Each structure stands twice: as structure tokens, then as C-alpha cells.
Amino acid sequence: MTQRHTRRINKPGEPGPELPPNGADEVIPLADDPLLGGALQLIGCTTVFEPGWETDGWAGMTSLCRPMQRDVYGCSADCWWPAQVPDELSNYQGWSEQCGNVEKDWSKLNFVGE
């Protein structure tokens, strides 16, 4: 898209080496994932239909929901995203009742029959 109302006058910033690469094709074992460590809490972002997977909130690729493991609860409760997990808001409220800790109890997640 040609930009007509804004014009950049410095160089497009290259993120420093310390910023993460686009995580889309990165595979991180669940247990090693720093984002699932005890110091992190999930809060919602996609309570309405908004980008999350294909593009980020700015229609770019740099802030995609990642890694996918951390969306297991986030996307089923406050941020409902139908493609990934059962909708806990209204239809499958007991879906994750038995699973207190996703890293340990993931096998206790219930199936959704219909």
C-alpha cells in the first residue's frame, strides 16, 4: 500500500539482536518456554473478533499470539477464539475443570463431543 498521509524520514528500525525473532516457526518445548514460567499471567486480548493468529493487532506479523501453548486458557475463557479451543464462555464451561495446571494436568482436559 502506498502511504500518502505519513512519510517516514529515518530508516526503518531494525530490532536489536535482543528482540525475539518472529516466533511463528519457532518450536519451543513447553517446559522450556520462559513465557509459561511462574512469573507470567495471562490476560485477555481478543474478546471481540480481532486479529491474533494470522496478523497481529497492527496487521503486522511481529506481535502474533505466541507461543501457542500459552493461549490454551487465554483463548478459551476471556478471549474466545473458536478455531483453537472449546468456547468456555458459554458452551463448554467445564472443559478445563480438572486441569489446574496446564503443564502437569493437560491430559485431564475434557473432550468436546459434538
Added chain:
Amino acid sequence: MIALPIAAGALGQGERGPYVPAEPLPARGRLTPVLRYLVAGKPYLFVGETNAILALDSVSDDLVAELGRDDATDDAALAAVAASHGRDAARSAFRELALERVVLPPGMSAVPRELGEPPRFPLKSVVLNLAQGCNLSCSYCFADEGLYHDKTYGMMDSATARSGIDMAFEEGEGHVHVTFFGGEPTMNWPVLVDAVRYGEALALEKSRTIDFSVTTNGALLTDERIAFLASHRVGVSVSLDGPPDLNDRHRAMKGGRGSSDIVLPRIRRLLELHQSRPIGVRVTLAAGNTDVERIFDYMLDLGFYEVGFAPVTSARADLQLPAAELLAILDGFRRLADRTMSAAREGRFLGFSNLVNTWQELHEGKIKSHGCGAGIGLLSVGSQGGLYLCHRFTGSEEHGFGSLEAGIDQAARADFLKAAHVAHKDPCQTCWLKHTCAGGCYHEAWERQGSALAPNAHYCDYMRDWMELALATYTELAEHHPAFIERHLATRVRKK
């Protein structure tokens, strides 16, 4: 999905200066943290999320104003701008601003924190503390007259220096940079000479490149030593505070006598004989020493190519710059910036390092998640072979990352970098300098705030004023004097 830290590990807590909480900037409507400013009557926007500098037209400028209202919604702002510019123009300007990350993501009232795992951090630079000990006793020295945190007086031996250079080659890629630091590194001259020769030979053998620099007070520079530095293209940064009456206030010999009489004749010889690299001077501004314009002129007259000013880092209240003096310094910087700009308009370069280096960063648009390269591209080697976050933390065990013998403690290094990410610094989240300052210097924060991980709250106002000045002047150069940028900023390519 947003991940918020509940508690970042509080590394480096200690009994230091009084804690000053940083005030977050108030959120403004639907805008991400941005600064709008005018140059020659035209509106520009600095975008804190991307460090982009955008020239705005009247549509996007009006849209920024509407989106910046406290009660703004995207729809209301679009409707207001559509009323004066038409619906299509308003919508396409909105889209551009959204792509440039000027507008918050839909449904959100704050920018999601991006918590990155530092993926790789090859070393680019090592600092060798050749001498923990100094021939001067400057009142404000963060190294405690060179003794540093572990209070040991020690000279690095050649084996340690060589092993530090080996590590730089092994842990880095491509070019290697070595800085000799202290204390006063020239007190350990034979080891400096050996390290330069060893590094050069190693670079040749490995088909890599290496360069050296030394930070010195100049007192021990003889003609012969200067000739060595010149022939091996060792960059020299001299520590000097100004004309004798200013310099001697804080920079004293061991007996308390001012150091100017001793150092000035040798610095003059250095400037005369060392022509292979431009020589810069580093001025420490401590309480009562704020006349930056006079210092600047004095240094250029002496023959220095660049002059950099740094405010003192000290937990001692009598040395710290009070707010009024910081403002006086900023006024002096403004006058120096005016002169640097007058020169630039005529295509001339005036070596006001603070401004030129800031222009360089703005020009490159580099996005920082950490205050500096310490721990990422740079580690410091203590005189006994310990590895530390940076030269300023030499000897501080709580900021240690292994040793030359045991290797870099990569886990500790990764933990520190993770905890020091700007996403963990709450007040920085709404600041348009979040990816420029990223909380600032770890050592300054440790001295003044008690933790290396705290944002430097006491410099927020100063930093924002300074960056407004740098943005306005850079923007004028980029828009009206691109040849200057091409010549002096675009060509200052940093070696990787």
C-alpha cells in the same frame, strides 16, 4: 495475548541511594506512546513503539489530535476527521497510522508488552580492566579510585588479558573490539602492549579483525607510549573535565592537588602525535560543574575531535547534580546544539558527541529493549579474570557472569537480560522513549535506585527534554540537509 510480569526478580538490591519512583506518562486516548512536534511549522511524530519519525500531512495530523483526546474512540476520531477531510482520506490515514503502530490495537487501552527471549547474544566487545587502582583520586569515581566493588587492588597479568581476548574471539563473530579500562590502564603498560600484539596476531591467524581503545587520564603517557598507541591505531578516550579551575575541583592527585598540571602537557603531546584515529574526551559533570559551553570550547581548542558529556553517577548527594543544575546543563546543551546545527547547515561537523551519537541512533531507527549493550554484546573482565555485566560493575559478585576460567555463566546472563527487558519496567510502558532509553543505565539505577533493574526515574524529565531537542534538530537535517546525514551519519558505520 498479553503476558504481564507479576514479579520480576529484584537482582542487585542493596543499600544505595534513595529510591525515586518514576511517574508514568498519562495514557492519551487511542494513541500508543508518541511525541508530536513541529519543525519549521510542519508536524512530525516520533513513534515510541517503532522509533519511526513520521512527517504528517494535515489529515494524519488532525487524526492524531482526535485520537489523542482522553475520551477518544476510533470511530469518533474517524468521523471528526472525515467531516473536514472526507471519509476516504480519513480512513486511509487511519490505516497508515495503524500500520505504523500509532494507534492502539482494537479493543485495547494499552500496548501489549512484548517480552522477548534474547535469542542469541554473541559478544562484540570486551572490557579488560588492566588495573584496579589509579594514580588519581577523583572524588566522584564510580570505581572507588579504581578499586571497584571488591575493593581489591590488582593488576591484570598477561595470561588473563590474553585469555580475555581468546574469549572475545570465541564468543563473538567477526570483528572483535577490546577496551582497556581501569582504574588507570596505562599503569599496567607492559600488559597493554602484550595484549595488543597478541590480539593482532590472533586476528591475523583467524582471518578476523580486531581493534582496541583505551580510556585514560593521560598522566602516564610518554612520547614513546603515544607512538605505540598511534602505530597500532588504538583509539584513545581521555577523561578530563575542562579548564584547570573546573577540572581540578574533582580530578585530584593522591595528595589532593589538582591534576591539570600533570596531565595537560601529556594530553597536548597525545593530540599532537596520535593522528591515526580521532581522539575524544569524556567530561564528567558533577555538582557545581555545569558550564558545558565553556568546557566544549576549551576542549576543541586543545585539539579534541569530539567532546562527550556524562552526568556523574554517584550515591553521594553532595556530588549529584540537583534538578536546577541538570536544567542548566540542558540549557548549555541547547546552545551547543544551536552551534552544531549552524555548522551542519554549512556542511561542517562540530564534535558535540552527545548530540551526534543521538542523531546516529535516531537515524538508524534502532529499537532497544534494553538500556544498553551490557551483558548482550559487552562483558567486562576484572583484573583477576572474573566476568561482569559491564566495566562499572567490575568486582560486584551480584552482577557477575562467571569467569575466564569457568566460562561465561550463560544462564545467569540470560536471566539478567530477561529481567532487565523494558517490558518489566512499568513506568516505561507509556513513555515514547521506551525503546530509546529503555530505562537507562543499569549502574546509574543501581547507585540511585538501589537496583540495576529499576528504571532511572530521576532522569525521565531530562531525558525527554533532551530527546525533543535531538528530534527537532535531526528532523531539520533529514528534511533540509540530507547531504550532512549522508556524509556524517550514514557513513559512521559501526563494525559488527
